[in-house]
Amino acid sequence: MQRLPARSPLVRRLSQTVAVLPIYQGSVLADAPPTFTEVGLRYTQYTEDALSDDKVLFGSKDRYDINITQLWIEAPVGASWSVALDVQNDYQTGASPWFVGTTSEGNPGVIMSGASIQDNRVEVGVTTRYFWADGNAGFNVIHSDEDDYEAVAWSMDAAWNTNRNTRTWTASASSSHDTVEPTQEKIPVFIDKEKLDTHSLYFGVSQILSRTAIVKVGLSYTYSEGFLSDPYKLRDARPEAHHRYTLATGLRQHFVPLDGSLHADYRYYSDDWGSQSHTVSLGWVQQWDRHTLNPYLRYYSQGQADFFSPVADFTSAYYSDDYRLSSFGALTAGLRWTVEVGDWTAEAQLERYVSDHGWSTFAGESAPGLVDFWRGTIGIIWRFD
Template sequence: MQLTPSPQADHANSHPLGLLAAAAMALMPATAQAVAPPDGTSVTVSYLSYQDYDAQRDRMQVHAPQLHLRTALGERFGLEMAATVETMSGASPEFHNALSGASGKGIADRRRAADAKLSHYFDRVVLGLGLAYSDEDDYRSRGAGLDVQWLSEDQNTTLVAGLGSSSDHISATDRPLIQQRRHGKEAMLGLTQVLSPVAIVQSNLTYSRGHGYFSDSYKALDRRPDSRHQLAWLTRYRHYLPALQAAVHLDYRYYRDSWGVRAHSLETSWYQPVGERWLLQPSLRYHSQGAARFYSDRFPPARFNTLYSADSRLGALGAVTVGLKASWHYSAQTTVALQAEHYQQRASWHAGGQGSTAMMPFKANWLSLGLGHRFE
């Protein structure tokens, strides 16, 4: 399973801590699983290419080689490690609305990120400790997380709880006086339940709160609150269809925060084996969100020295993502996967009424190629 981030994510809006979410994702087996360290060592090497654009011009390009390792350490320990280097280039819009357009400022940056998680396996309990960092020219983040998983005696129910913390440093390459900090805390509770031999459901609740600098240092007049509380509820349902030898996945996510943003995301995907070696995974996702209380399509703002942002990532919008992943199992140990996704965002697609009217349509494409091998 892989969660695709929104192409609109940025430092000012996203919470960098992903350790607890990763722990929850690990609890999504196709069938009940025993609490045991990894069987052997698995290595995955992949390459991601990303391009976004609007009506005026191509905007950002991202190229990111990635490495993921999962292995057992003795009989009771397991280790997961991931690393990536993202090379970003392009022109970024300065205000993110139709009135201001793109700034024309050239962006060239490189982000280096890595995370690691060490897990200790008891008979029906797993304790995990994770560390993560991300570093680029104008942004540094450090995070840590601790989680515990408990598996019922019949192996049909898994509970997970976790805590996390992050510390970020934000600057601006063209404004040396901007040297800001942000700190965050996160807590998560989750439940995975096997409903039948062919159905499983997972639901988890995540709460995070942060304080410090949330404004965008590159956008003129952007001024956001110095704290943010976020609540997200994610539910996943998986059902295997024996007659078709296929599986359907349904996901729903509800999100709200103290800035007034309310969002709903619904995703469905189909897992279909083709022959003895191929697996096809078409997917469709719809996302709708309301605007933050201080978001405005007006530029400049009607009143200065007040909370204000014209960043469309805080506006009312709707978005659709379509994707297709094809996996070729060369052998029982080796898999090659190619995945493509296309994203479109428009104000008029906002559910329940018109969105932020001055927002320009936005599009993005992902393409990734991966090679995975399991050493026994």
């Protein structure tokens, strides 16, 4: 039987001219499962920059190298279901800050975890999704396993279209049950086995503004209870509960003469540990023949947690010298490129992340362990009937 390939750029350009006619709309935006099976493979490497000499008091200056392989298959089942299987493997090697001490001049400096840590994580997830005329709903189960950490998580989400399908309401709930069993080899660890439960709710709505623009806004709440400290840090004692809130909004605007789309996103985050953050992302998606180019920029600014200090004060109830809880700002610049050849799509992506205490919009003290990294991804996707 003759099967139709994905629309070529030529067919896409021609179809676009008559896309306003009802008979050519069909199910372009109606909720329907994918009509093809997709098999994808992506390989990502990210490499953290070595710390500079003046930041390290003792140990290796090299940090983590992480290799991630993602493999998935997603297929329609019958007329109204789809099923996806995702497998991800993360392999990481390197060292991370153990604690922050002070030099004889009183400047904070990092003591690294010493010998190289190796860890492999395997995550397997299954998602099923049901589609009906005005919406869709999904159910997802994930199991993640590594030497010292195991997690079982599930999530449910649903989307409804209202107001003649110009508005879409989305809700989701998820829950994760984690077990920490730190390996006792490289550095002294003071726990054997601990539990952490996390529950999360999200509610959002998107609205079509015009034939070329759509916005969304969403709120989320996440509650964690259990062991929230980092077992591999010497001076890290965090509360046993964590309440996190986000307000996120986004805009997509298509520019017809340029055949390109603008992406703008903003997220505000706040938690009961006293930390807040702003995240702003801007991107441009340019279609050009069978190529798509997507340059993007992200700015992130966070304020420190109440119990953070550059050198942990372990006389208090809660304390941490983890740079991730300090005040800092970070910039990401990246470029993503995809090309479609027949049933195949190839992608390549490169991004740079740099962080600096001075780039934060919040007051706070600086941590010596801030991280910069490069991330590169290559991938290939095959779609067939």
